[in-house]
Amino acid sequence: MRFSPRDNAFFDLFEADARNLRDGVRLLSEALASDADRADLAVQLKEVEHQGDEHTHDIIRRVNSTFVTPFDREDIYRLSSALDDVLDDVDAALDLMVLYRVGELPSGVGDLVDVLARAAELTAEAMPRLRTPSELTDYWIEVNRLENQADQDYRRLLARIFSGEYDALTVHKLKDVVDTLESAVDGFETVANIVEQIAIKES
Template identity: 45%
Template structure:
């Protein structure tokens, strides 16, 4: 039987820390995309470290769930929140990893600009999540958060479709097109992951209202 674990950081503290790591992660991802190829491996290593920190925070929250008899929300909801935050970070890490492994460089316009637009959307999502996760004790007050994340996800979809369109019009060799397409799709999955996170917050708000 579990017990009410009051030791260590609260569930809200752990979720907030996960969200804070997303801001660090997306900033590293942006830097990695614009960095010279010889600097990318070091940046990828740092991004891996941030992803590992996110994993550890996720594990701490799951352990706390297993040790707690009383939780602020349904156990499944808390687990889903932690998992959604972790998914976002995993996809940041995957995008950075692909950029290094594929050795993609000299991305032509307008594809490069559209990739930057996708990362802009992810940056806004990460910062908005970090700003609002500390307010999770009153999820009913976070309507503006999940509405804005859904709007940003729509912006990300538009950038994704335009990127694919221009990518196939670049005249690049097929292998390079496939590599860039993989990266573009991972960034799109990350935008979707932020929407899943916001939807989970909205679901909790409905239950708690």
């Protein structure tokens, strides 16, 4: 491993970024409650998303100004970008719920958001251990399992949305929301895959 004292800042930034992402997913989860004020939660989530952008910019600035990095610069860029992409999808999903005024969501949406919440927790727990990525095998295996579970949840949701229970306009709205949630789950798998690739390179 190629460490120097200043390298610790990268790990601290990734840890903060993952905690911020977890906060964003928690707000999304709160938005599923029947009495939730989604508009207010969307405003809060937008602030979390802006904080995520700041973390991304901080990481990129540090990469560009640091001679020795803890692992490949390309992987630092990729990991930072992947975390940012997930938070963008989480933010977009809630934004669509508000803009479309979707009202009550199919129960299966909660299953997808539960997967997101679990993946967010695992990612927040994993980032502090990024200093020894080879010890994170359980993390990327579990995130990949969650993504497979989410694929099944997504297909069941689509089947319900297109079952004839909803009018055509509602179908379009719900599908946009569900597609964005599924993209966020895929994004968590991308993050886990990048961590696995870092582990392989550093082993």
